[in-house]
């Protein structure tokens with residue numbers, strides 16, 4: 348089994364695992380802020396015309412921001428002393444015009460950035476979803492559904508908000524800061540350098556808080572994922588909760604998670620609350636410097652009053668970036684944490700991959716062989732050890748045995764939901780590892796007790812088995828699955844919508860739709876996992892008829908607790924703790940009076956002698 352243990356000893360169910368921090372405890376290198384911007388750039392670069400237009404707006408905004416204080420300076424230094432009343436109208440018009448232009452430019456640049464943000468969000472979300480779809484069943488075993496959901500929804504949205512609002516602010520601030528700092532240096536480099544001396548302290552404070560904020564944001568996002576996971580579980584299991592009158596218990600569990608979210612948010616708010624006054628203090632220091640040093644220069648006749656007033660306006664503009672930086676850094680840290688969570692999924696590689704030169708599995712007869720298969724979901728829990736099994740083509744093979752003996756595991760190895768750690772599984776002499784996954788799974792139909800029907804119409808759900816099927820083919824599959832009568836009784840027929848998990852259908856009806864879906868797929872190999880375990884006798888009768896048709900002429904692996912359903916199997920294997928305890932036909936096994944006959948007698952006790 349050694350090939351499935353990584354160098355650091357972490358167990359990897361399946362070969363070549365590139366698993367993230369979900370599961371093995373192996374840490375993925377945190378995605379850095381630079382990495383985040385790199386990926387955003389990758390996604391956004393096609394939008395360059397819009398980005399260029401937005402940057403053009405931003406430069407114009409910076410210029411206008413620069414010009415307005417110049418008007419003030421001109422008014423104070425020239426118009427007032429020289430009593431040039433007639434020109435005041437132009438100054439008023441200029442300020443008003445600048446304000447209108449600023450508004451228009453802000454509108455255009457914000458809309459452009461918002462749409463770029465949305466497009467990047469769309470690409471991130473699609474990539475993430477597509478990548479998740481490519482991951483193995485074991486990935487979904489290890490990770491909570493709600494947590495994954497919150498990565499695709501909440502975390503991606505945080506990134507989008509940063510792109511739409513903060514990046515815009517960042518660009519504006521950057522240009523305004525550059526233009527104003529250069530102008531101020533040109534007018535009076537001593538005063539400007541004095542002002543800039545406060546900036547290293549601001550940067551230092553920002554760095555110090557930034558690190559803490561990022562880890563706090565990560566906690567917030569994790570707690571959101573927790574809340575979302577709980578919601579997902581409890582809302583989908585609402586009937587169970589009600590049947591156990593566990594509403595209060597669940598509300599308490601929810602409230603615990605909501606409290607953790609609240610605490611994490613409060614920590615963030617406290618950090619922010621401590622950070623902002625420090626930055627404000629440094630801002631006031633800048634103000635004091637301009638006032639005192641500027642006044643001193645004015646008294647000495649080295650600076651005009653208009654310049655001091657313009658400097659004070661510029662100071663606000665110069666400090667704006669720093670003041671915004673706190674908010675932007677917050678958003679960037681929050682986004683970096685969100686990006687980290689997204690990248691954990693993106694960096695997780697599928698373990699079950701095809702060989703580069705994998706063949707297409709031709710239509711098979713369905714002769715399946717397990718040879719010396721070793722498999723465990725974890726290092727400690729080995730499920731199959733040197734396991735051998737042969738399923739004859741076109742025959743029904745049944746697996747029975749106590750709970751946890753490995754029946755479902757065996758079934759899941761055939762479509763390669765998991766890969767064995769050692770040994771071989773072959774279909775018609777082809778090793779599963781040598782053929783493409785699609786060509787393998789196309790030939791396997793699975794009907795299990797846990798029926799999943801998607802939101803949509805009944806027709807769409809059946810057509811899932813073959814998206815190219817015609818309406819007649821769908822109806823024929825439904826007829827064969829004994830489902831046509833009840834489907835056609837609905838006013839909408841095949842176009843009847845079924846809600847999440849098909850709430851409007853009974854268990855037996857759902858089962859028959861799932862059989863129709865499998866029939867439409869027309870697979871060579873059929874796996875039935877506990878297919879009739881929870882049905883009443885009448886439904887079971889209908890379903891048995893449908894199943895008989897599904898099994899006919901195909902290689903079938905049937906897993907059933909209810910031995911009545913597998914009497915007709917060509918061969919039955921009795922499993923005990925991952926090993927075959929005995930095998931034979933129903934009659935042979937009964938005669939042997941071993942484990943099978945014990946199980947059978949437990950289910951069908953012979954009537955004792957009448958007293």
Ligand SMILES: Nc1ncnc2c1ncn2[C@@H]1O[C@H](COP(=O)(O)OP(=O)(O)OP(=O)(O)O)[C@@H](O)[C@H]1O
Nearest residue numbers: 488724725730748749750751752753754755756757
């Ligand atoms: N996804 C999984 N991750 C970890 N362990 C698992 C997983 N699925 C099954 N197991 C474990 O593997 C062993 C075999 O389980 P399996 O589901 O194959 O048994 P089974 O015979 O089908 O049981 P049942 O009749 O109760 O469905 C059990 O010990 C089970 O706890």
